[in-house]
């Protein structure tokens with residue numbers, strides 16, 4: 001068994017549509033009609049210890065529901081889940097000791113307490129050993145650049161500072177797994193970069209397994225080795241970032257450096273020149289209509305090429321196109 005294992009997991013919710021009119025409202029006291037909403041629909045995946053996995057999908061795809069089942073907050077309707085040999089919802093307390101969770105839209109901080117005191121509170125709650133606690137606080141405060149605000153009450157902190165504090169708190173008891181739900185939402189570039197660096201660093205230093213849901217594809221690009229994409233509760237893709245781009249992107253950019261500063265000669269309508277920058281030219285090709293080899297051969301016949309490079313498609317664009325479809 002892998003470290004984290006989901007086998008054919010489904011989660012359905014009962015949804016009670018609002019009844020219109022007084023008579024229907026009365027009737028619903030006796031019998032309340034409901035509909036079944038399938039949020040997660042037969043998902044399978046295995047994650048090894050120490051992996052950094054991006055879990056993506058459009059709004060309402062079922063990402064948070066999956067994380068909640070993995071954390072033991074929700075019980076699956078069917079299928080099996082095991083996290084480090086435990087069934088999360090049957091062992092909520094033991095599971096909680098081994099996981100750290102951060103929901104970007106919610107905070108675990110206490111409004112009036114400064115971070116320092118919240119750390120102490122968590123130390124007692126999780127019964128964290130004094131030496132490990134001291135080491136972690138020092139390590140996280142430094143890594144997340146929290147020195148200037150650990151003594152200020154939470155209510156005075158900016159969104160980015162609060163998110164950093166939440167991350168430190170989630171990692172304080174040295175969990176083996178960190179579930180992150182939109183950890184960079186609403187943050188500026190600098191704060192995002194600090195958080196990404198932190199996630200990579202704790203994975204490297206402590207081999208923490210990370211599952212990250214996000215709508216920001218730069219998070220995925222900068223943090224994750226692997227990507228799982230879901231749509232309407234079903235798994236659509238599971239593989240490396242490179243495989244994802246190869247599978248879903250139709251266009252590839254060929255970068256040519258010519259021998260001289262001349263206009264690029266293109267005789268095939270399937271090749272689109274998208275930018276000319278002195279001797280450097282950028283050509284976009286749709287791999288469904290022309291292969292990379294044919295495109296380069298064609299270009300070499302009409303131009304004196306010094307060097308050819310191929311750029312991977314942009315993940316942000318690729319994902320946007322998939323979601324739009």
Ligand SMILES: Nc1ncnc2c1ncn2[C@@H]1O[C@H](COP(=O)(O)OP(=O)(O)OP(=O)(O)O)[C@@H](O)[C@H]1O
Nearest residue numbers: 013015037039057058059060061062063064065066
């Ligand atoms: N408690 C609930 N009761 C009824 N329906 C729910 C409940 N929780 C989630 N859903 C529905 O299940 C589907 C999946 O929701 P979920 O929150 O897992 O999506 P998500 O991928 O995390 O979306 P987002 O990116 O918007 O956060 C949605 O259609 C949502 O409305």
